[in-house]
Amino acid sequence: MNRVRKETNSNKKIWILIFVVVSVFCLIFFAARGRYQFPLSERIVMTTLAPFQGLMSTVNNEIRYVTSSVWEIATVYEQNKMLKSEVEQLRALNLQSNELASENERLRTMLAYKQASTQFDLVIATVIARDSVTWTNTIMINRGTNDGLKKDMAVITSQGLVGNVVEAFSSSAKVELILDPRSAVGTIVQRPESRVAGIVQGNKDDKMMARMVNIPRDADVIEGDQIVTSGFGGVYPKGLAVGIVDRIDNDEGGLLKYAILKPAVDFQKLEEVAVIINSREALPAPLAPVVPEQAAIESDSAAGDTK
Known part of the structure; x- marks a missing residue:
């Protein structure tokens, strides 16, 4: 009897499983062909999943917003770095351009003075150093004996007298300024x-x-x-x-x-x-010291000539 009951229960389970499989197949078949709808099932599913979908949508939007913000901040940061670098480069170029323009203007003025001063042969030089202790006494220039410079040559600008060369080296020279108390x-x-x-x-x-x-x-x-x-x-x-x-x-x-x-x-x-x-200008003859005896003789001679 127990065996008969077990077999009967097994047969029922098999038939139930077959019925479920066939039912599911039919439902899928007719749903695929559009002949059967699931209005109640869809409502239940939508109602059940709606809160989760909303939460997922909110989380997704927040993630997108944060990601987009982080990306924008990183982009702006990189652009800011590039702009700062460009600004620094432009400032350096502007400073260099202004310095070159200033130097060009000074050299133009010096060249015009050189061309106008036909009585002189001039060598243009740049000041490369000044004595840190005696700032107003001496300077160093970037021209020397290789350029024809010698001791005691006058140094000038288009405005006037600067000083004279006191030491000349091969490619540089030391100039004593007229502001030096030792100059005369x-x-x-x-x-x-x-x-x-x-x-x-x-x-x-x-x-x-x-x-x-x-x-x-x-x-x-x-x-x-x-x-x-x-x-x-x-x-x-x-x-x-x-x-x-x-x-x-x-x-x-x-x-x-x-x-x-x-x-x-x-x-x-x-x-x-x-x-x-x-x-090329003829320099005046240096004044010779007059000896008292010579002065007396010259004075008597001049008096005799007058007579």
């Missing part, structure tokens, strides 16, 4: 009714100014007078601008006075200079 430049007042001579040296009290010394107390020198080289001594050609009288003071002794000069050259902005390697 023979000068004269350019004003026709004055023509007072004197010596220009550096001013110890004001390193950016110069002094014209050995001026007689009653000499005709006034503020605003233009001071130029006298040509005596054989180093500096005559007529080079040295400076303008700023003020006049009396010497301690009381017999002489001196003039404080504002130099014609702006030594703070000195970058290019010209060296006079040859001058």
